[in-house]
Ligand SMILES: Nc1ncnc2c1ncn2[C@@H]1O[C@H](COP(=O)(O)OP(=O)(O)OP(=O)(O)O)[C@@H](O)[C@H]1O
């Protein structure tokens with residue numbers, strides 16, 4: 001009966017176009033919302049994810065990576081005292097104002113990392129290397145910030161909070177949740193800088209555990225001894241940051257609702273056209289039943305058509321997103337688009353379409369072939 | 376001439392209490408191969424109901440339907456689609472063709488339903504259309520054909536899979552007088568030349584001249 005599905009589907013072009021429009025609409029909206037959301041959450045947790053540490057020690061009641069209070073850096077000795085800890089290091093997260101060539105100022109997020117060990121260092125470098133930031137007023141910026149900061153070139157000198165910095169390296173693709181440009185410098189430089197973090201203070205202590213150690217247990221244990229801090233595993237901190245932006249701020253909810261709305265509207269359009277199509281063919285379906293077709297033969301026709309629609313509609317929707325991608329990213333929005341995400345959203349869109357055929361299936365099931373003699 | 380289809384004291388009651396209607400009342404009837412049987416009767420006399428019971432689409436309230444020597448009225452609803460597939464071709468007053476399929480494809484659809492050899496579907500469909508004199512219209516959509524042509528396609532479709540019995544409800548009602556005659560002539564030929572047992576329900580007085588036998592139904596009963 002796949003044959004019948006193909007034949008009738010492409011015969012009714014008008015309805016096909018409406019159905020496809022519904023699915024494309026759903027696919028584009030859902031893909032855009034979900035990839036934007038994941039992109040934002042990816043940015044919000046980028047430093048945590050890319051730092052090779054198992055444990056994060058932060059200020060008490062920290063909500064997310066970007067909102068932190070400094071605390072004494074010497075507390076690192078408590079972390080190092082644990083036999084399970086392989087190494088521990090410090091990381092500064094603070095804010096500053098970068099003077100632009102046009103005279104304006106731009107707020108930037110500053111990460112102070114250890115250029116000797118590379119803990120907290122920028123990844124995906126396109127010019128220079130993280131160790132170049134060592135021993136002076138050197139900074140590393142990200143090429144995606146060029147829209148905000150103007151042209152970034154290695155060797156140029158910039159003024160950050162009234163201090164002159166030489167740009168010694170460039171990374172690509174490191175962005176913050178707040179969309180403020182991210183600037184990396186050495187830990188010592190960041191500390192000597194008159195920002196939120198004073199000398200002798202740090203924003204984070206990060207630690208790597210020996211292989212095979214239970215991270216949760218160590219975090220619990222440390223948390224009991226470090227009463228003035230929050231001690232989290234890497235995953236725990238990622239989760240806390242995401243939960244904050246998603247739930248507490250309602251940002252995630254907004255994306256979620258828009259995506260769901262897209263699915264509902266698309267599903268309603270598909271359901272409506274499939275149902276209209278079924279109603280229009282009721283006489284023929286009844287005839288088929290009289291001639292010995294079983295319900296499942298006719299379901300097969302309906303579902304095959306829905307699947308073909310879903311594949312084409314999702315294909316077009318994905319293509320549109322891919323075409324618009326660079327434009328959207330130039331506007332400063334991060335999109336996370338991976339084959340797995342396409343796979344999952346295709347599955348969701350397909351399920352919505354199949355679900356929307358529910359009324360059609362019910363109609364066919366209750367269709368009594370006797371009635372075709374009276375139609 | 377051997378009997379292919381029989382009804383034995385078949386009764387169909389619709390509804391209950393005040394709404395109770397005895398649509399078919401103890402009808403005993405036999406159809407032989409190569410026979411064109413005409414069922415006549417006024418509106419509401421139970422013709423369509425009887426035809427639906429004969430075609431294993433509707434369960435009788437009482438009585439038996441015997442198909443090629445086998446009592447089928449006792450079988451569960453699950454078994455009926457396959458029985459219909461094997462034994463019956465149906466023709467309807469309003470043709471009921473798929474508008475998005477060409478004439479040949481409408482026939483092909485039923486061949487597919489009956490699991491015919493995929494390689495021979497096109498040839499078989501064309502052969503069937505030839506039998507009803509429509510070989511030249513195989514590429515036409517129903518919307519581009521006359522009523523008589525559509526009804527011929529419906530007959531070709533009913534013949535698909537070579538079922539021994541063809542049941543037709545008012546096959547000439549939507550056709551003009553001359554086309555109706557052509558269709559009746561065709562039906563007679565299908566019975567005699569292809570050995571089908573054919574039952575037609577018709578108001579059409581012309582039909583009597585083509586049938587081998589006619590029965591008259593009134594209030595669900597056969598009137599001799
Ligand atoms: N599903 C049903 N429920 C209740 N009564 C029904 C049903 N189907 C038919 N009837 C009744 O059964 C009787 C016989 O109907 P049937 O359709 O078999 O008559 P008919 O001879 O085919 O009529 P016509 O020539 O108008 O087509 C009628 O009184 C009709 O109202």
Ligand SMILES: [Mg+2]
Nearest residue numbers: 422423424544
């Ligand atoms: Mg009738």
